[in-house]
Amino acid sequence: MRVRPISPQRLVAELAERLARAEPAGRLRVAVDGPPAARPDALAAALVDPLRALSRPVLHVRAEDFLRPASVRLERGRRNPDAYYEGWVDEAGLRREVLDPAGPGGNGQLLPSLWDARADRATRAAYVELPLGGVLLVSGAFLLGGGLLFDLTVHLRMSAGALRRRTAPDEAWTLPAFARYADEVAPDSFADLVVRVDDPRRPAIVESADGAV
Numbered sequence: 001m002r003v004r005p006i007s008p009q010r011l012v013a014e015l016a017e018r019l020a021r022a023e024p025a026g027r028l029r030v031a032v033d034g035p036p037a038a039r040p041d042a043l044a045a046a047l048v049d050p051l052r053a054l055s056r057p058v059l060h061v062r063a064e065d066f067l068r069p070a071s072v073r074l075e076r077g078r079r080n081p082d083a084y085y086e087g088w089v090d091e092a093g094l095r096r097e098v099l100d101p102a103g104p105g106g107n108g109q110l111l112p113s114l115w116d117a118r119a120d121r122a123t124r125a126a127y128v129e130l131p132l133g134g135v136l137l138v139s140g141a142f143l144l145g146g147g148l149l150f151d152l153t154v155h156l157r158m159s160a161g162a163l164r165r166r167t168a169p170d171e172a173w174t175l176p177a178f179a180r181y182a183d184e185v186a187p188d189s190f191a192d193l194v195v196r197v198d199d200p201r202r203p204a205i206v207e208s209a210d211g212a213v
Contacts, residue, residue, distance in 0.1 A: 003196060003204045011195065011203050012043070015154070016050035018193075019135050024151055027102045028135045033143040033187060034156030035178050037166040038197045043156065044139035051135055059130050063140025065113035066094045070120045085177035089140070090114065091147055099149055102136045110136070141178070145185035155191035157206075162198035 006014070022028050032047075034040040044060050051058040067073055068090045076083040097111035108130050113123040130136060144153055158166070163178060181187070188194045194206040 002207050004207055005202065005204045008046075008201065008203060011205070012046045012050060014205075015043075015193070016047050016054060019047070019152070020051060020054035020056050022135075022152065024133070026104050026106065026132055027108065027130055029099055029102050029149065029151045030135060030137050031143040031148070031150040031153045032137060032139040032156070033141070033153065033191070034197070035141050035158060035163055035167070035174075036171070037163055037200075038156035038158050039200050040139040040141070040156055043154075044137040047137060057131050057134035058137065059110055059112065059128055059134065060137045060139065061094075061098050061110070061112055063089050063094065063138060063143065064117065065115065065123065066090045066098075067115050067117045069115065070117070073117075079173040081174055081176040081180075084174055085142060085180055089142065094138070094148065098136065098138065102130060102134075103149065108132070108134070142181055142185075144187040144191060145181075152193075153187075153191045154193045154195065155187040156195050156197045157188045158196075159198055166200075 019028060019030060032040045032044040041062050041064075048058050048060055067088055073083070073088050093114050097114060101107055101110050109127045110130050111125055112128055113125045115121075116123045138150070143150070144155065160179065160182075164172075164175060167175060188206070196204045196206060
């Protein structure tokens with residue numbers, strides 16, 4: 001295994017080319033997984049235009065737009081790391097409204113957002129059609145190792161020290177949740193692509209000895 005430094009711009013270009021080359025039976029469901037400090041939403045958003053330029057229809061969905069209502073999400077307190085890890089995201093809604101319709105035999109009618117956490121109400125978003133051959137990008141934390149089905153997974157890895165330094169002080173209470181995720185799921189051991197982002201401005205791709213990622 002070796003670590004290959006790469007610029008953020010080249011990372012986006014290489015990843016877009018890889019996704020565009022994929023030949024899914026229907027639509028390609030891609031996880032861009034990582035803590036907020038690793039900027040998974042920003043990476044997924046940066047892939048949209050390059051994929052469209054490569055003639056692939058694309059839809060970006062953020063996991064934070066599929067949070068549970070506050071009455072459920074915060075039942076154990078506003079800063080409970082176990083609740084944050086285990087139950088903030090409405091995984092059933094994400095499967096029902098996004099991943100299953102984009103999967104084999106799905107109708108391609110996807111809901112781009114379900115819940116507005118700030119207003120604590122449904123977004124009432126309209127369904128969007130993702131045609132066959134399209135790419136679905138789902139970004140957020142804790143996406144891997146559970147009940148969410150993806151065709152390709154990207155994990156943005158940060159060391160514990162870098163995560164601690166780059167997490168805002170008012171979000172430091174979330175750090176035990178990411179420690180649990182690393183210990184219990186170990187996403188960097190099975191993700192299709194692992195990118196080290198201790199400094200998101202200087203990412204590095206983790207490659208096997210033969211150069212495969």
